[in-house]
Amino acid sequence: MADQEYEVIPHQLLRDLREDVEALKNKLTKPDAKMNELILEIESLKDSIHDLHxxxxxxxxxxxxxxxxxxxxxxxxxxxxxVVKQNETIATGMIAIADKVDDFIAKNSGSSMMKPKPMMSKPMPGSSPMGKPMSSPGMPSMGMGHGPSRIAPPPQMPKMEAEPQMDLPPPPPGMKKKGLF
Incomplete structure (x- = not known):
């Protein structure tokens, strides 16, 4: 060893180099949180690539x-x-059902046209000129005076056999019917 050339290095530089070597050894044996996260991500990527393969x-x-x-x-x-054949069968069935429903409706509406029933009764004395419905004793008030209210007529109006005929005077000449009817 006496034959080898050497260079004089200050002790401070040697100490710094030894500290750096120790820090690198510690990082390799005990990785920090960022290194652990990176390693986990690499493992996850490897698994994903394997699944894709x-x-x-x-x-x-x-x-x-x-x-x-x-x-x-x-x-x-x-x-x-x-599938096309099945769709054609379904469409044919739907058309047949629609035709039967139309026939049924036509028969029912034809029988109801034979016996026309009045939709509105004749005006009674004391009824309003605008045709607002009067509430009967058995029916609750539907908020008269708070705006127009829509009340569906009952499905069948009972026909009164002995309906009293009232002789009402004709309307004044200046008043005409207004509206759609």
Whole structure:
């Protein structure tokens, strides 16, 4: 060892180098939080790539099993033709049902046209000129005076056989009916 050349280095520089070497050894044996996070992300990426590779392997296997596209195309055409036939059957059934409903409605409306029933009774004395409905004793008040109210007529109006005929004077000449009817 006496033959080797050497250079004189200050002790401070040697101490700094030893501290750096110790810090690097500590980082390798005890990684910090950022290093742990990086390692975990690398592991996660590796697993994802492995999963993606297996998906592509399965897809390749299925493509090889199916064979040529020209062999698959006729099968798909047959399935599509079956769906079209089912849709035609459903449409025909819907049309038949709609026709039967129309016939039923026409029969019911035809029988009701044979017996026309009055929608509104004749005005009674004391009724308002605007045709507002009067409340009967059995019916609750529907907020008269708070604006127009819409009340659906009952499904069938009872026909009064002995309806009293009242002789009302004709309306004054200046008043005409207003409205749609």
């Amino acid at each position: 297996s998906v592509f392997q399965k897809a390749l296997g299925e493509m090889n099993d199916e064979g040529d596209v020209t062999k698959v195309l006729p099968v798909m055409k047959e399935q599509l033709a079956a």
